[in-house]
Amino acid sequence: MAVVTGSTGGIGFGIASALAMAGAAIVLNGLGNPAEIDGLCRLLRAQHGVAVRHDGADMRCGNQIAP
Numbered sequence: 001m002a003v004v005t006g007s008t009g010g011i012g013f014g015i016a017s018a019l020a021m022a023g024a025a026i027v028l029n030g031l032g033n034p035a036e037i038d039g040l041c042r043l044l045r046a047q048h049g050v051a052v053r054h055d056g057a058d059m060r061c062g063n064q065i066a067p
């Protein structure tokens with residue numbers, strides 16, 4: 001499984017896509033429009049047949065990422 005921060009767009013999404021292509025289950029992380037993010041998750045699932053989900057934690061806020 002790969003957790004890719006900043007992966008709801010740009011380079012982060014490219015990295016997540018490459019990892020999905022290699023067979024990794026993906027956790028997308030980033031801010032944005034929920035419908036667009038859902039579409040990205042569906043796209044990766046359809047293209048690569050891997051498990052994909054989104055976690056919207058803001059990595060700038062420690063209380064959202066604490067174990």
